[in-house]
Amino acid sequence: MQYGVSYESALWRMRSLNLVSEMDRATLSIASPISIAKSLGVNPQNLKNPFVIPIEKNPIERLPIDYLKLSISSFKKGRISKGKLAEYLEVNLDDLDSFLDNQEIPLLRL
Numbered sequence: 001m002q003y004g005v006s007y008e009s010a011l012w013r014m015r016s017l018n019l020v021s022e023m024d025r026a027t028l029s030i031a032s033p034i035s036i037a038k039s040l041g042v043n044p045q046n047l048k049n050p051f052v053i054p055i056e057k058n059p060i061e062r063l064p065i066d067y068l069k070l071s072i073s074s075f076k077k078g079r080i081s082k083g084k085l086a087e088y089l090e091v092n093l094d095d096l097d098s099f100l101d102n103q104e105i106p107l108l109r110l
Contacts, residue, residue, distance in 0.1 A: 007033045
């Protein structure tokens with residue numbers, strides 16, 4: 001997320017610019033960025049590689065605050081499921097509860 005957008009957002013942007021077909025976008029969205037890197041011969045653990053961007057575990061360290069607020073607000077209002085929120089925040093369900101309960105994030109309490 002070097003440019004502040006998710007992998008999925010980048011795919012949709014490439015689709016809207018007609019840089020990839022809908023079939024290619026759908027295919028790429030199934031694969032994870034790490035698996036794509038590995039298929040290209042890039043070691044995702046090699047932090048010296050300029051194409052590898054470390055992903056912090058905590059979403060607040062890597063996602064825009066407005067995006068976090070909107071996602072969490074949508075979840076609390078029942079507009080999206082817990083699974084969808086986890087997908088948007090790019091965390092697993094196990095980590096989601098501890099993230100939502102984190103008292104050190106007053107900006108996210110709605």
